[in-house]
Amino acid sequence: MLPGDFPDPSVTKVGNTYWASATSSNWGPAFPLLKSDNLTSWQLVGHVFPDKLPAWADYYFWAPEITQEGNKTYVFYTAHKKGGNLAVGVASADRPEGPYRDHGPLVSQAAGSIDGFPMRDEKGQLCLIWKEDGNSVNQPTPIWAQPLNETRTSLTGEKKELFRNTKAWEGNLVEGVSMVRYGDYFYAFYAANGCCGPACTYGTGVARAKRLLGPWEKSPRNPILTATEAWRCPGHGTVTQGFDGRWFLLHHAYAAGSFENVGRQGVLTEFAWTAEGWPSFVAQPSAPAPNPAATQPVADEFTGAKLGLDWQWPIEDKPQYALRGGRLRLTAHPHKGGAALGRHTLTGNYTASTTLLMPAALPTSATAGIAAHGDPKNMLALTAGGGKLQLWERRDGQQKVLAETALPATAAKAVQMRMQVSGGNSYRFAYSTDGTTWTNPLANDGAISGQFLPPWDRGVRVGVLAQGPTSVTASFERFALSSQL
Known part of the structure:
Protein backbone atom coordinates (compact mmCIF):
# COMPACT_ATOMS: atom_id res chain seq x y z
CA MET A 1 0.00 0.00 0.00
CA LEU A 2 0.90 3.68 -0.07
CA PRO A 3 0.69 4.82 3.58
CA GLY A 4 -0.23 8.46 3.94
CA ASP A 5 -2.38 10.86 1.96
CA PHE A 6 -2.14 9.57 -1.63
CA PRO A 7 -5.61 9.97 -3.19
CA ASP A 8 -6.49 8.95 -6.76
CA PRO A 9 -3.35 6.82 -7.22
CA SER A 10 -2.19 5.98 -10.72
CA VAL A 11 0.35 3.35 -11.74
CA THR A 12 2.13 2.24 -14.91
CA LYS A 13 4.89 -0.23 -15.75
CA VAL A 14 8.14 0.91 -17.33
CA GLY A 15 10.45 -2.02 -17.93
CA ASN A 16 10.83 -3.88 -14.65
CA THR A 17 9.63 -0.97 -12.51
CA TYR A 18 6.23 0.32 -11.49
CA TRP A 19 5.79 4.08 -11.39
CA ALA A 20 2.98 5.80 -9.49
CA SER A 21 1.63 9.25 -8.77
CA ALA A 22 -1.30 10.65 -6.80
CA THR A 23 -3.31 13.75 -6.04
CA SER A 24 -1.39 16.43 -4.13
CA SER A 25 -4.30 18.92 -4.12
CA ASN A 26 -3.27 22.13 -2.36
CA TRP A 27 0.06 20.87 -1.04
CA GLY A 28 3.22 21.42 -3.02
CA PRO A 29 5.28 20.14 -4.71
CA ALA A 30 2.68 18.96 -7.20
CA PHE A 31 2.22 15.26 -7.92
CA PRO A 32 4.60 12.84 -6.21
CA LEU A 33 6.58 10.35 -8.29
CA LEU A 34 7.06 6.97 -6.63
CA LYS A 35 8.65 3.76 -7.87
CA SER A 36 8.47 0.12 -6.85
CA ASP A 37 9.52 -3.29 -8.10
CA ASN A 38 6.70 -5.18 -6.36
CA LEU A 39 3.63 -2.86 -6.09
CA THR A 40 3.81 -2.90 -2.29
CA SER A 41 7.02 -1.11 -1.26
CA TRP A 42 7.28 2.37 -2.74
CA GLN A 43 10.04 4.98 -2.79
CA LEU A 44 9.36 8.68 -3.29
CA VAL A 45 11.90 9.85 -5.89
CA GLY A 46 10.59 13.23 -7.03
CA HIS A 47 7.62 15.24 -8.27
CA VAL A 48 6.12 16.07 -11.64
CA PHE A 49 6.30 19.80 -10.85
CA PRO A 50 8.96 20.05 -8.11
CA ASP A 51 9.58 23.79 -8.15
CA LYS A 52 7.52 25.68 -10.69
CA LEU A 53 3.81 25.15 -11.28
CA PRO A 54 2.31 25.25 -14.78
CA ALA A 55 1.71 28.88 -15.73
CA TRP A 56 -1.98 28.27 -16.47
CA ALA A 57 -2.93 26.67 -13.12
CA ASP A 58 -3.06 27.79 -9.51
CA TYR A 59 -4.43 25.07 -7.18
CA TYR A 60 -6.36 21.77 -6.86
CA PHE A 61 -3.75 19.51 -8.46
CA TRP A 62 -5.78 16.33 -8.73
CA ALA A 63 -5.83 12.88 -10.27
CA PRO A 64 -2.56 12.50 -12.22
CA GLU A 65 -2.69 9.58 -14.64
CA ILE A 66 0.84 8.40 -15.37
CA THR A 67 1.23 6.40 -18.60
CA GLN A 68 4.07 5.13 -20.75
CA GLU A 69 4.10 4.68 -24.53
CA GLY A 70 7.30 4.07 -26.42
CA ASN A 71 10.10 6.08 -24.84
CA LYS A 72 7.82 8.79 -23.47
CA THR A 73 6.10 9.15 -20.11
CA TYR A 74 2.90 11.20 -19.98
CA VAL A 75 1.02 12.55 -16.98
CA PHE A 76 -2.55 13.66 -17.58
CA TYR A 77 -3.75 15.69 -14.62
CA THR A 78 -6.44 18.01 -13.30
CA ALA A 79 -5.85 21.53 -12.00
CA HIS A 80 -7.79 24.72 -11.45
CA LYS A 81 -7.36 27.11 -14.37
CA LYS A 82 -6.48 30.67 -13.40
CA GLY A 83 -9.59 32.78 -13.89
CA GLY A 84 -11.57 29.71 -14.91
CA ASN A 85 -12.56 26.29 -13.69
CA LEU A 86 -11.07 22.80 -13.40
CA ALA A 87 -9.28 21.55 -16.51
CA VAL A 88 -7.42 18.46 -17.72
CA GLY A 89 -3.82 19.14 -18.69
CA VAL A 90 -0.86 17.01 -19.73
CA ALA A 91 2.90 16.94 -19.21
CA SER A 92 5.54 14.68 -20.75
CA ALA A 93 9.07 13.49 -20.04
CA ASP A 94 11.75 11.33 -21.64
CA ARG A 95 12.05 9.38 -18.38
CA PRO A 96 9.40 8.61 -15.76
CA GLU A 97 11.43 10.44 -13.10
CA GLY A 98 11.38 13.59 -15.25
CA PRO A 99 12.01 16.41 -15.79
CA TYR A 100 8.51 17.02 -17.14
CA ARG A 101 7.47 19.56 -19.73
CA ASP A 102 3.96 20.92 -19.37
CA HIS A 103 1.81 21.18 -22.51
CA GLY A 104 -1.08 23.11 -21.00
CA PRO A 105 -4.80 22.33 -20.68
CA LEU A 106 -6.62 20.04 -23.11
CA VAL A 107 -10.22 20.57 -22.03
CA SER A 108 -12.05 22.86 -19.60
CA GLN A 109 -15.84 22.84 -19.67
CA ALA A 110 -18.03 25.40 -17.95
CA ALA A 111 -18.80 23.00 -15.09
CA GLY A 112 -15.18 21.81 -14.96
CA SER A 113 -13.34 18.87 -16.52
CA ILE A 114 -11.42 16.35 -14.41
CA ASP A 115 -9.90 12.84 -14.29
CA GLY A 116 -8.25 12.53 -17.71
CA PHE A 117 -7.32 9.05 -18.93
CA PRO A 118 -5.76 8.16 -22.34
CA MET A 119 -7.01 5.10 -24.22
CA ARG A 120 -6.67 3.77 -27.77
CA ASP A 121 -9.85 2.54 -29.42
CA GLU A 122 -10.28 -0.70 -31.35
CA LYS A 123 -8.79 0.95 -34.47
CA GLY A 124 -5.76 2.34 -32.65
CA GLN A 125 -7.07 5.93 -32.42
CA LEU A 126 -5.79 7.65 -29.28
CA CYS A 127 -8.60 9.21 -27.20
CA LEU A 128 -8.90 11.17 -23.99
CA ILE A 129 -11.48 9.96 -21.48
CA TRP A 130 -12.63 12.45 -18.84
CA LYS A 131 -15.46 13.43 -16.53
CA GLU A 132 -17.54 16.57 -16.85
CA ASP A 133 -17.75 17.85 -13.27
CA GLY A 134 -21.50 18.35 -13.33
CA ASN A 135 -21.98 17.50 -9.66
CA SER A 136 -20.29 20.82 -8.81
CA VAL A 137 -23.35 22.58 -10.23
CA ASN A 138 -25.99 19.97 -9.30
CA GLN A 139 -25.97 18.37 -12.74
CA PRO A 140 -25.23 14.82 -13.98
CA THR A 141 -21.64 13.76 -14.60
CA PRO A 142 -21.09 12.46 -18.15
CA ILE A 143 -17.97 10.49 -18.97
CA TRP A 144 -16.69 11.75 -22.32
CA ALA A 145 -14.29 10.44 -24.96
CA GLN A 146 -12.67 12.49 -27.72
CA PRO A 147 -9.82 11.81 -30.18
CA LEU A 148 -6.41 13.10 -29.10
CA ASN A 149 -3.44 13.83 -31.36
CA GLU A 150 -0.34 11.66 -31.07
CA THR A 151 1.68 14.35 -29.32
CA ARG A 152 -1.04 14.51 -26.64
CA THR A 153 -1.24 18.27 -27.01
CA SER A 154 -4.68 18.80 -28.54
CA LEU A 155 -8.10 17.18 -28.82
CA THR A 156 -9.45 16.56 -32.33
CA GLY A 157 -12.81 15.56 -33.76
CA GLU A 158 -15.95 15.49 -31.62
CA LYS A 159 -16.54 14.30 -28.09
CA LYS A 160 -19.00 11.51 -27.33
CA GLU A 161 -20.62 10.55 -24.06
CA LEU A 162 -19.86 7.01 -22.88
CA PHE A 163 -22.08 6.82 -19.78
CA ARG A 164 -23.16 8.87 -16.76
CA ASN A 165 -24.52 8.42 -13.24
CA THR A 166 -27.83 6.60 -13.72
CA LYS A 167 -27.88 4.02 -10.91
CA ALA A 168 -29.08 4.68 -7.37
CA TRP A 169 -25.81 3.52 -5.76
CA GLU A 170 -23.84 6.02 -7.89
CA GLY A 171 -25.46 8.99 -6.20
CA ASN A 172 -24.66 12.33 -7.78
CA LEU A 173 -21.55 11.32 -9.72
CA VAL A 174 -19.40 8.85 -11.59
CA GLU A 175 -15.71 9.71 -12.01
CA GLY A 176 -12.12 8.50 -11.94
CA VAL A 177 -12.35 6.19 -14.94
CA SER A 178 -9.47 3.76 -15.55
CA MET A 179 -9.73 1.64 -18.68
CA VAL A 180 -8.20 -1.65 -19.74
CA ARG A 181 -8.82 -3.89 -22.76
CA TYR A 182 -9.29 -7.57 -21.97
CA GLY A 183 -10.59 -10.19 -24.37
CA ASP A 184 -13.38 -8.77 -26.52
CA TYR A 185 -14.13 -5.81 -24.27
CA PHE A 186 -12.99 -2.45 -23.04
CA TYR A 187 -13.53 -2.24 -19.29
CA ALA A 188 -14.01 1.04 -17.43
CA PHE A 189 -13.40 0.86 -13.69
CA TYR A 190 -14.98 3.93 -12.12
CA ALA A 191 -15.78 5.52 -8.77
CA ALA A 192 -19.18 6.81 -7.74
CA ASN A 193 -21.00 8.67 -4.97
CA GLY A 194 -19.34 10.83 -2.27
CA CYS A 195 -15.54 10.71 -2.34
CA CYS A 196 -14.34 12.41 0.76
CA GLY A 197 -14.63 13.30 4.40
CA PRO A 198 -16.43 11.65 7.33
CA ALA A 199 -19.70 11.27 5.41
CA CYS A 200 -18.14 9.68 2.30
CA THR A 201 -20.06 7.00 0.41
CA TYR A 202 -17.55 6.13 -2.32
CA GLY A 203 -17.54 2.77 -4.06
CA THR A 204 -16.21 1.22 -7.25
CA GLY A 205 -18.12 0.00 -10.29
CA VAL A 206 -17.24 -1.35 -13.71
CA ALA A 207 -18.75 -1.04 -17.18
CA ARG A 208 -17.80 -2.69 -20.47
CA ALA A 209 -18.16 -2.21 -24.21
CA LYS A 210 -16.90 -3.94 -27.35
CA ARG A 211 -16.12 -0.58 -28.94
CA LEU A 212 -14.59 2.32 -27.04
CA LEU A 213 -17.43 4.65 -28.00
CA GLY A 214 -20.00 2.14 -26.84
CA PRO A 215 -22.64 1.12 -26.21
CA TRP A 216 -21.53 0.61 -22.59
CA GLU A 217 -23.17 -1.76 -20.11
CA LYS A 218 -22.66 -1.57 -16.36
CA SER A 219 -22.02 -4.71 -14.34
CA PRO A 220 -25.14 -6.15 -12.67
CA ARG A 221 -22.94 -6.74 -9.59
CA ASN A 222 -22.04 -3.06 -9.10
CA PRO A 223 -20.71 -1.77 -6.83
CA ILE A 224 -17.96 -4.37 -7.02
CA LEU A 225 -15.76 -2.78 -4.32
CA THR A 226 -17.29 -1.33 -1.14
CA ALA A 227 -16.40 -0.38 2.43
CA THR A 228 -15.14 -2.91 4.97
CA GLU A 229 -14.45 -2.66 8.69
CA ALA A 230 -10.82 -1.85 7.89
CA TRP A 231 -11.13 0.44 4.84
CA ARG A 232 -13.83 2.93 3.98
CA CYS A 233 -14.89 4.54 0.71
CA PRO A 234 -12.64 2.64 -1.75
CA GLY A 235 -12.37 4.09 -5.23
CA HIS A 236 -10.57 6.04 -7.96
CA GLY A 237 -7.62 3.94 -8.97
CA THR A 238 -5.75 2.41 -11.90
CA VAL A 239 -5.75 -1.14 -13.16
CA THR A 240 -2.37 -2.85 -13.41
CA GLN A 241 -1.07 -6.36 -13.94
CA GLY A 242 1.65 -7.88 -11.80
CA PHE A 243 4.74 -9.44 -13.30
CA ASP A 244 3.21 -12.79 -12.30
CA GLY A 245 0.09 -12.12 -14.39
CA ARG A 246 -2.27 -11.30 -11.50
CA TRP A 247 -4.60 -8.32 -11.85
CA PHE A 248 -4.90 -5.46 -9.36
CA LEU A 249 -6.58 -2.14 -8.82
CA LEU A 250 -4.42 0.43 -7.03
CA HIS A 251 -7.06 2.71 -5.49
CA HIS A 252 -7.52 4.87 -2.44
CA ALA A 253 -9.49 4.35 0.75
CA TYR A 254 -9.66 5.68 4.31
CA ALA A 255 -8.20 3.46 7.03
CA ALA A 256 -10.97 3.12 9.60
CA GLY A 257 -8.65 3.78 12.53
CA SER A 258 -7.42 7.17 11.33
CA PHE A 259 -9.91 8.09 8.64
CA GLU A 260 -9.72 11.57 7.15
CA ASN A 261 -6.93 12.78 9.47
CA VAL A 262 -4.33 10.67 7.65
CA GLY A 263 -6.24 11.00 4.39
CA ARG A 264 -7.02 8.64 1.54
CA GLN A 265 -4.28 6.04 1.36
CA GLY A 266 -3.19 3.88 -1.56
CA VAL A 267 -4.57 0.33 -1.35
CA LEU A 268 -3.79 -2.57 -3.70
CA THR A 269 -6.73 -4.97 -4.22
CA GLU A 270 -6.58 -8.06 -6.42
CA PHE A 271 -9.30 -9.10 -8.87
CA ALA A 272 -9.88 -11.95 -11.32
CA TRP A 273 -11.94 -12.37 -14.48
CA THR A 274 -15.11 -14.45 -14.22
CA ALA A 275 -16.47 -16.87 -16.80
CA GLU A 276 -19.06 -14.24 -17.68
CA GLY A 277 -16.28 -11.80 -18.58
CA TRP A 278 -16.56 -9.45 -15.60
CA PRO A 279 -13.88 -8.53 -13.08
CA SER A 280 -14.49 -9.81 -9.56
CA PHE A 281 -12.39 -8.78 -6.59
CA VAL A 282 -10.73 -11.76 -4.96
CA ALA A 283 -11.33 -10.21 -1.54
CA GLN A 284 -12.43 -6.86 -0.25
CA PRO A 285 -9.61 -4.77 1.30
CA SER A 286 -8.74 -6.18 4.72
CA ALA A 287 -6.97 -4.71 7.70
CA PRO A 288 -3.47 -3.66 6.69
CA ALA A 289 -0.60 -5.84 7.84
CA PRO A 290 2.15 -4.05 9.75
CA ASN A 291 3.86 -1.97 7.09
CA PRO A 292 7.53 -1.06 7.62
CA ALA A 293 7.00 2.10 5.57
CA ALA A 294 4.26 3.22 7.97
CA THR A 295 5.90 2.25 11.25
CA GLN A 296 9.58 2.99 10.60
Missing part, protein backbone atom coordinates in the same frame (compact mmCIF):
# COMPACT_ATOMS: atom_id res chain seq x y z
CA PRO A 297 10.58 6.09 12.61
CA VAL A 298 11.84 8.93 10.43
CA ALA A 299 14.04 11.85 11.38
CA ASP A 300 15.35 14.78 9.38
CA GLU A 301 18.60 16.17 10.76
CA PHE A 302 18.61 18.96 8.15
CA THR A 303 22.18 18.13 7.18
CA GLY A 304 21.65 17.94 3.42
CA ALA A 305 21.91 20.65 0.83
CA LYS A 306 18.18 20.40 0.09
CA LEU A 307 15.07 19.75 2.08
CA GLY A 308 13.94 16.11 1.90
CA LEU A 309 11.37 15.08 -0.72
CA ASP A 310 8.80 14.27 1.97
CA TRP A 311 8.42 17.92 2.98
CA GLN A 312 5.47 19.87 1.61
CA TRP A 313 4.00 23.37 1.77
CA PRO A 314 0.76 25.17 0.88
CA ILE A 315 0.71 25.17 -2.92
CA GLU A 316 0.06 28.93 -3.25
CA ASP A 317 2.46 30.01 -0.49
CA LYS A 318 5.82 28.30 -0.77
CA PRO A 319 7.87 29.50 2.21
CA GLN A 320 11.40 30.84 2.17
CA TYR A 321 13.84 28.52 3.93
CA ALA A 322 17.49 27.47 3.98
CA LEU A 323 19.53 24.59 5.38
CA ARG A 324 22.78 25.46 7.10
CA GLY A 325 24.86 23.61 9.67
CA GLY A 326 22.23 21.01 10.48
CA ARG A 327 19.53 23.63 10.95
CA LEU A 328 16.40 24.53 9.07
CA ARG A 329 16.04 28.29 8.89
CA LEU A 330 12.44 29.22 8.11
CA THR A 331 11.55 32.81 7.23
CA ALA A 332 8.37 33.96 8.94
CA HIS A 333 5.27 35.03 7.05
CA PRO A 334 2.69 37.50 8.39
CA HIS A 335 -0.40 36.12 6.65
CA LYS A 336 -2.38 32.90 6.13
CA GLY A 337 -1.22 31.32 9.35
CA GLY A 338 2.44 31.89 8.67
CA ALA A 339 5.16 30.05 6.77
CA ALA A 340 4.40 26.32 6.93
CA LEU A 341 6.32 23.14 6.14
CA GLY A 342 4.73 19.75 6.78
CA ARG A 343 4.96 16.02 6.18
CA HIS A 344 2.46 13.23 5.64
CA THR A 345 1.11 11.45 8.68
CA LEU A 346 1.13 7.69 8.13
CA THR A 347 -1.15 6.32 10.85
CA GLY A 348 -3.65 7.68 13.36
CA ASN A 349 -1.20 7.27 16.25
CA TYR A 350 2.14 9.03 16.17
CA THR A 351 4.60 11.32 17.92
CA ALA A 352 6.26 14.27 16.21
CA SER A 353 8.99 16.42 17.74
CA THR A 354 11.43 19.19 16.92
CA THR A 355 13.79 21.62 18.62
CA LEU A 356 13.35 25.37 18.21
CA LEU A 357 16.67 27.19 18.66
CA MET A 358 17.03 30.58 20.30
CA PRO A 359 13.33 31.03 21.09
CA ALA A 360 14.10 33.88 23.48
CA ALA A 361 15.44 35.87 20.54
CA LEU A 362 12.09 35.86 18.74
CA PRO A 363 10.37 39.25 19.10
CA THR A 364 6.84 39.79 20.38
CA SER A 365 5.67 40.18 16.78
CA ALA A 366 6.77 36.64 15.86
CA THR A 367 6.21 33.06 16.96
CA ALA A 368 7.49 29.67 15.77
CA GLY A 369 7.12 26.02 16.67
CA ILE A 370 5.54 22.66 15.90
CA ALA A 371 2.16 22.39 14.20
CA ALA A 372 -0.52 20.13 12.79
CA HIS A 373 -1.51 21.69 9.47
CA GLY A 374 -4.93 21.13 7.95
CA ASP A 375 -4.60 24.08 5.61
CA PRO A 376 -3.64 27.76 6.06
CA LYS A 377 -6.96 28.42 7.83
CA ASN A 378 -6.92 25.42 10.17
CA MET A 379 -4.04 24.48 12.47
CA LEU A 380 -3.07 23.36 15.95
CA ALA A 381 0.32 24.54 17.20
CA LEU A 382 2.69 24.96 20.12
CA THR A 383 4.91 27.99 19.53
CA ALA A 384 7.36 30.30 21.28
CA GLY A 385 7.90 34.02 20.84
CA GLY A 386 8.06 37.24 22.81
CA GLY A 387 9.18 35.37 25.94
CA LYS A 388 6.08 33.13 25.95
CA LEU A 389 5.01 29.64 25.01
CA GLN A 390 1.55 29.44 23.50
CA LEU A 391 -0.71 26.55 22.59
CA TRP A 392 -3.25 27.72 20.04
CA GLU A 393 -5.70 26.73 17.38
CA ARG A 394 -6.50 28.41 14.09
CA ARG A 395 -10.03 27.56 13.01
CA ASP A 396 -11.58 28.99 9.83
CA GLY A 397 -8.85 31.63 9.82
CA GLN A 398 -9.49 32.77 13.40
CA GLN A 399 -6.64 32.18 15.83
CA LYS A 400 -7.33 31.46 19.50
CA VAL A 401 -4.85 30.92 22.34
CA LEU A 402 -5.74 27.81 24.37
CA ALA A 403 -2.95 28.04 26.94
CA GLU A 404 0.00 30.33 27.65
CA THR A 405 3.03 30.25 29.93
CA ALA A 406 6.27 32.14 30.32
CA LEU A 407 9.21 30.75 28.42
CA PRO A 408 11.46 29.11 31.06
CA ALA A 409 14.84 30.73 31.54
CA THR A 410 16.45 27.37 30.79
CA ALA A 411 14.81 27.44 27.34
CA ALA A 412 16.47 30.67 26.20
CA LYS A 413 18.78 28.83 23.78
CA ALA A 414 16.56 25.91 22.82
CA VAL A 415 13.20 24.35 23.58
CA GLN A 416 12.06 20.93 22.48
CA MET A 417 8.47 20.61 21.34
CA ARG A 418 6.39 17.47 21.01
CA MET A 419 3.03 16.48 19.56
CA GLN A 420 1.44 13.13 20.49
CA VAL A 421 -1.60 12.05 18.50
CA SER A 422 -3.97 9.14 19.09
CA GLY A 423 -7.06 7.97 17.23
CA GLY A 424 -6.27 10.33 14.38
CA ASN A 425 -7.55 13.51 16.00
CA SER A 426 -6.67 13.62 19.73
CA TYR A 427 -3.66 15.93 20.19
CA ARG A 428 -1.40 16.43 23.19
CA PHE A 429 1.37 19.01 23.02
CA ALA A 430 4.31 19.35 25.40
CA TYR A 431 7.63 21.17 25.74
CA SER A 432 10.94 20.33 27.41
CA THR A 433 14.24 22.05 28.11
CA ASP A 434 16.20 18.86 28.77
CA GLY A 435 14.50 16.19 26.65
CA THR A 436 13.50 14.25 29.75
CA THR A 437 10.89 16.26 31.61
CA TRP A 438 7.91 17.25 29.47
CA THR A 439 5.21 19.77 30.35
CA ASN A 440 1.78 20.00 28.75
CA PRO A 441 0.63 23.65 28.73
CA LEU A 442 -2.93 22.46 29.36
CA ALA A 443 -3.98 21.54 32.88
CA ASN A 444 -4.36 17.84 33.72
CA ASP A 445 -2.34 16.80 30.67
CA GLY A 446 -5.35 17.66 28.54
CA ALA A 447 -5.91 16.64 24.94
CA ILE A 448 -7.29 18.80 22.13
CA SER A 449 -9.62 17.60 19.40
CA GLY A 450 -8.23 18.11 15.92
CA GLN A 451 -11.35 16.87 14.19
CA PHE A 452 -11.76 20.27 12.53
CA LEU A 453 -8.33 20.15 10.88
CA PRO A 454 -8.53 18.06 7.70
CA PRO A 455 -10.04 19.71 4.63
CA TRP A 456 -12.64 17.66 2.78
CA ASP A 457 -10.14 16.32 0.22
CA ARG A 458 -6.84 15.82 2.06
CA GLY A 459 -5.18 14.69 5.27
CA VAL A 460 -3.32 16.54 8.00
CA ARG A 461 0.40 17.34 7.73
CA VAL A 462 2.70 17.72 10.74
CA GLY A 463 5.70 19.99 10.76
CA VAL A 464 6.90 23.46 11.63
CA LEU A 465 5.77 27.04 11.14
CA ALA A 466 6.90 30.61 11.65
CA GLN A 467 4.48 33.53 11.99
CA GLY A 468 5.47 37.17 11.87
CA PRO A 469 7.27 39.73 9.71
CA THR A 470 9.54 38.45 6.96
CA SER A 471 12.48 40.05 8.73
CA VAL A 472 12.31 37.22 11.30
CA THR A 473 13.87 33.79 10.79
CA ALA A 474 13.21 30.78 13.04
CA SER A 475 15.81 28.01 13.35
CA PHE A 476 14.89 24.37 13.89
CA GLU A 477 17.07 21.40 14.69
CA ARG A 478 15.91 17.88 13.82
CA PHE A 479 12.34 16.88 13.12
CA ALA A 480 11.29 13.35 14.03
CA LEU A 481 8.11 11.35 13.38
CA SER A 482 7.39 7.98 14.99
CA SER A 483 4.19 6.17 13.97
CA GLN A 484 2.31 3.27 15.54
CA LEU A 485 -0.46 1.15 14.04
